Amino acid sequence: MALLDVEGLRVTFGGLHAVDGLSTSVREGSIKGIIGPNGAGKTTLFNAIAGIQRLSQGMITLEGRRIETLKPFQRAKLGLARTFQNLQIFPELSLIENVMIGCHPKAQASGFIASMLGTPRTREEERRIEATAYAKLALLGMADRAMSLAGNLSFGESKLLEIARALAADPKVLMLDEPIAGVPASEQAPIARMIRQVNAQGVTVVLVEHNMRMVMGLCDEILVLRSGRFLAEGTPAEISSNPEVIGAYLGQPLEETVDA
Ligand SMILES: Nc1ncnc2c1ncn2[C@@H]1O[C@H](COP(=O)(O)OP(=O)(O)OP(=O)(O)O)[C@@H](O)[C@H]1O
Ligand SMILES: [Mg+2]
Structure with missing residues (x-):
């Protein structure tokens, strides 16, 4: 059974469907990547799952329990934690x-x-x-x-600190919105290691990231969004060789990826 399940999710801003009829699920113990061009709806999807963005349609289930009407803190208590695309440390x-x-x-x-x-x-x-x-x-x-x-702290360390804070509540699902965006290359490896380690300890991870090396190296399964819609889903190998994904987002086939 999926730990986290999203079905027919729609989030609308004015006339724009930022997330448009999306269904996907996250297996317990996995690292799931969510990729797609800027504006594809990745952050909006996180916000909807975390409860800080109202849905116009759809269902969200955590461990078989419907959560889409719960308040953000209630969802956090049930085991959802997330970090933000923009650094939020004090x-x-x-x-x-x-x-x-x-x-x-x-x-x-x-x-x-x-x-x-x-x-x-x-x-x-x-x-x-x-x-x-x-x-x-x-x-x-x-x-x-x-x-x-x-x-x-350096920027990379600050991003790590933010992950530590999200882990403080011992979540079941950790949602990371671009954990290495803006982090210099020399500081990226510790963050990837941390994600792997946390996952090895049993935390399910959902990762939004534009850095394909990290996504391909860390994730068990990847969901690709385009304009709020499902474009493809599969293993890193399937996604990096999918012509539609290459056309819409990756631009060109990826080289062998290095383990993060
Ligand atoms: N609060 C809001 N009000 C109006 N429109 C919004 C709001 N938040 C997001 N949008 C729009 O919804 C769409 C999806 O945005 P979102 O931030 O979810 O994309 P994203 O995939 O996270 O992009 P990025 O990779 O740049 O972070 C975009 O067209 C964006 O302009
Ligand atoms: Mg975003």
């Missing part, structure tokens, strides 16, 4: 604070009164959240810099 907060923002407090211990009073339960909760955030930073090899300001 430069004046420390690395650990940036990651802690992504941690879910356990409902019973997070009451307003309890946190005002600083009861043992909330302190314990804070320690739990901090430990989770440290663990995510350690995954990046950044635990030793937990207290330094995020503003001091």
Whole structure:
């Protein structure tokens, strides 16, 4: 059974169908790539799945449960996490604070009164959240810099930090919108490694990226969109040799790709 399933999804802006009757599914444990030209609807699809963009039609199912009417935080609680195409980190907060923002407090211990009073339960909760955030930073090899300001990070490190924050809630599905866009080539490999590692630990990944080397190297399956519509779906080998995809997006057949 698919972990995440989208059926007949449509998102309309004025007269424009940014996503137009799209159906696809994401297998548990896989890395699924979504590619397509600028304006194809990739980010809009993410927004619709995450619940920050209203659908005009369609169904979204997570683990067999319909989620398209749920609020974004409810979907997050069920296991969806995402990063944004434009970097969203807080430069004046420390690395650990940036990651802690992504941690879910356990409902019973997070009451307003309890946190005002600083009861043992909330302190314990804070320690739990901090430990989770440290663990995510350690995954990046950044635990030793937990207290330094995020503003001091390079762009590539900032993108990694953003992924760590998305992981802080221990999601089932991690949706990454262009994780290496604008990242210098020398800083791309750690991000690809991180994605692979996170996936190896059981997190299903949905990856939007224009860097074909990364997409072809990392993904098990790729969906190609054009003008909000399904153009093709298949393995990296199938997609990189599909004449329609080459015509609409890739331009020319890809060379052998290097493992990310
Ligand atoms: N909030 C909005 N209001 C109106 N139109 C929008 C809005 N968001 C996106 N669009 C339009 O919807 C279409 C799909 O945009 P989207 O950002 O999803 O594309 P994309 O595939 O992510 O492109 P890119 O590769 O450039 O990030 C585009 O034509 C875009 O101009
Ligand atoms: Mg986009």
